[in-house]
Amino acid sequence: MxxxxxxxxxxxxxxxxxxxxxxxxxxxxxxxxxxxxxxxxxxxxxxxxxxxxxxxxxxxxxxxxxxxxxxxxxxxxxxVEQVGGANFRLEPAMKDARNLRDLFDLRSVIEPGAAALAARRRSPGDVAALRRALQDMDVALSSGDSEYGAASDDRFHDGIAAATHSPHLQRLMSVVQRSLSGTRLPTWLNRAPLDLAAAAQAEHHRLFAAIEAGDSLAAQHAAHDHLVAAAGRLNLQLDSRDE
CATH class of the missing domain: 1.10.10.10 (Winged helix-like DNA-binding domain superfamily/Winged helix DNA-binding domain)
Known part of the structure; x- marks a missing residue:
């Protein structure tokens, strides 16, 4: 075993x-x-x-x-008697480099659109939940609490999915988020001289501002740029968006 x-x-x-x-x-x-x-x-x-x-x-x-x-x-x-069932599932992102790349390809297709939808549909409660997660990441960044930062990072992205108010999209993004477990903590562990956590948090602030403002195009661009940067922090290269 x-x-x-x-x-x-x-x-x-x-x-x-x-x-x-x-x-x-x-x-x-x-x-x-x-x-x-x-x-x-x-x-x-x-x-x-x-x-x-x-x-x-x-x-x-x-x-x-x-x-x-x-x-x-x-x-x-x-x-279960029929193992695996018919549920959609993904391998853990950190299983190997190929799987990590495939997952980021999937994210690059789904998450910018989800961010745009969240900007159009977000409620005051959604914005408040995203702001709390963002503030918690700010606290983690100041205190150096990497685990709290990574957990708050997870909540921030879960909050974007919730703000779409699309049950199917939320379920799909929940599967993606489970597969992502472990990919965010290395960024939060990285401090000076290359403070990757601070760079990621700046991207989160830009994404939050676009969603809060209801600017779907800016949210879509911010989400895509965040994914490109996040992939780079894991030594992956995603295609940059067309201007």
Whole structure:
């Protein structure tokens, strides 16, 4: 059975749950846990991977959402009879360089349009939620709290999806966001002399300003430029937008 591998940088509980769910999924794919089989308890998984039961609980929830696992009240979690189901899913972004590039290609198609839609449809509540996430990132940038910065970064992008008020788009972007787990923390860990977090935060401010102003074209451009820069911070090159 696979074990939780070492990582080059610290992981938040959300990132750990992604890693744990990915490892359990690999074992289901490899038929280590057969269709219909009962999975080990939260406690057993927690001891095996060296994480908290809350992390395991979140990992199991993700597997349920992706169609790999079902729960029976008071009994436990079981592998579904037809594993994988018909749910759309993506491999974790950090699995390998090819997968990371493919995910950024997908983001470059989806997210600028989502930002434009958010600018047209955002409510006062949406703007307030985005502002809170943006302010939390400002605090993290000042304090050097990288994990808080990455978590707030996730909330900011989730908030843009919510502001579209498009259920299908929100679900698709939720799948993308889960696959992105772990890609933002390296930026927030990078400080002087190349303060990548400060550069990313400047891009967030520009994107927020466009959405708040209801300027869909500016939001679309800001989202695309942010993706190009974010890819560059991960040593990828995306096509720049046409002026």
């Amino acid at each position: 696979t074990e939780l591998p070492d990582t080059a940088f610290p992981l938040s509980s959300a990132h750990l749950s992604d890693r744990v769910s990915a490892l359990i999924e690999e074992e289901i794919r490899a038929a280590i846990w057969a269709p219909g089989a009962r999975l080990p308890t939260e406690r057993a998984f927690a001891e095996r991977f060296g994480v908290s039961r809350a992390v395991v609980r979140e990992a199991i929830s993700r597997l349920k959402a992706d169609g790999w696992v079902r729960s029976r009240q008071g009994v436990g979690a079981f592998v």
